[in-house]
Amino acid sequence: xxxxxxxxxxxxxxxxxxxxxxxxxxxxxxxxxxxxxxxxxxxxxxxxxxxxxxxxxxxxxxxxxxxxxxxxxxxxxxxxxxxxxxxxxxxxxxxxxxxxxxxxxxxxxxxxxxxxxxxxxxxxxxxxxxxxxxxxxxxxxxxxxxxxxxxxxxxxxxxxxxxxxxxxxxxxxxxxxxxxxxxxxxxxxxxxxxxxxxxxxxxxxxxxxxxxxxxxxxxxxxxxxxxxxxxxxxxxxxxxxxxxxxxxxxxxxxxxxxxxxxxxxxxxxxxxxxxxxxxxxxxxxxxxxxxxxxxxxxxxxxxxxxxxxxxxxxxxxxxxxxxxxxxxxxxxxxxxxxxxxxxxxxxxxxxxxxxxxxxxx
Ligand SMILES: *Cc1c(COP(=O)(O)O)cnc(C)c1O
Numbered sequence: 001x002x003x004x005x006x007x008x009x010x011x012x013x014x015x016x017x018x019x020x021x022x023x024x025x026x027x028x029x030x031x032x033x034x035x036x037x038x039x040x041x042x043x044x045x046x047x048x049x050x051x052x053x054x055x056x057x058x059x060x061x062x063x064x065x066x067x068x069x070x071x072x073x074x075x076x077x078x079x080x081x082x083x084x085x086x087x088x089x090x091x092x093x094x095x096x097x098x099x100x101x102x103x104x105x106x107x108x109x110x111x112x113x114x115x116x117x118x119x120x121x122x123x124x125x126x127x128x129x130x131x132x133x134x135x136x137x138x139x140x141x142x143x144x145x146x147x148x149x150x151x152x153x154x155x156x157x158x159x160x161x162x163x164x165x166x167x168x169x170x171x172x173x174x175x176x177x178x179x180x181x182x183x184x185x186x187x188x189x190x191x192x193x194x195x196x197x198x199x200x201x202x203x204x205x206x207x208x209x210x211x212x213x214x215x216x217x218x219x220x221x222x223x224x225x226x227x228x229x230x231x232x233x234x235x236x237x238x239x240x241x242x243x244x245x246x247x248x249x250x251x252x253x254x255x256x257x258x259x260x261x262x263x264x265x266x267x268x269x270x271x272x273x274x275x276x277x278x279x280x281x282x283x284x285x286x287x288x289x290x291x292x293x294x295x296x297x298x299x300x301x302x303x304x305x306x307x308x309x310x311x312x313x314x315x316x317x318x319x320x321x322x323x324x325x326x327x328x329x330x331x332x333x334x335x336x337x338x339x340x341x342x343x344x345x346x347x348x349x350x351x352x353x354x355x356x357x358x359x360x361x
Pocket of ligand 1: 053054055056079080082083125151153154175176177186187188
């Protein structure tokens, strides 16, 4: 079976975990600090605050920039539900703006009509590893006095105009879930250039403590363990190689699939580095193709089969939006394996099977 995701865990990760276990310092400690420093330097920001997951990083980031009950936060409906849920955790209301058909990311031209006097922030997602249009988003935020928080969970290493995503917003978050470009098991990170935001994140992460056992605000236990950070450090050493492999695999797939009329291969904007967390094609025969590939032992996935505003829970909350692009995409997208563990044989099998599917019809 060719899997849709396959984290690469080798001796380095195992040795790193053993070292932490033997040290007796299992919870947040020196490994977390080192991992934070590595990520901050890599993204090109001053501060990084590690958390227990991408979701807790989102909650922490939104609280730290001051999102409160009654606020509205503009975001995309075409993402993992954690993005919108984190807005609800703050008691605020997600306001969904439709996406761009080519990049799958929030469409900046449709944002301004959704801004009200309750709007506090914009929370874009760099979906599948392709940067959102952060230039337009930054301008909209400046013009309307809004905060920009990037959900870069899928985009560690992606660049816009030669600059790493995660460095454009007031703050940004990453996830280290096992399917992401590097993993810590579960884990997340908030990054920022703003010392006050970083300080708030550290407090929110640990029960509002400004000093051990002295508390001045409400916080949570959102800490990352040193066990997880040790895995993250070993993974971080391979990040550039792993991303390069994803990009190489994606280039091969695009080249091989681009002439199939019924398949639309991923778009890559000129000024970006796409890190291919997912390789997502569009086709009207999505469900049939998925089933066909499954029989060939090729696992594929639909990210995402239902936009957030159409989810039962969000319907119960009263969302009645019509967001036609996201709704159409959810019926046509199919993510193919692109991860770094794929062999040349795997890639050939994927390509040949897709070609066969479309010629037999
Ligand atoms: C994975 C993901 C998250 C949440 O990260 P977890 O580590 O799974 O909590 C948030 N947003 C997006 C876009 C993601 O892909």
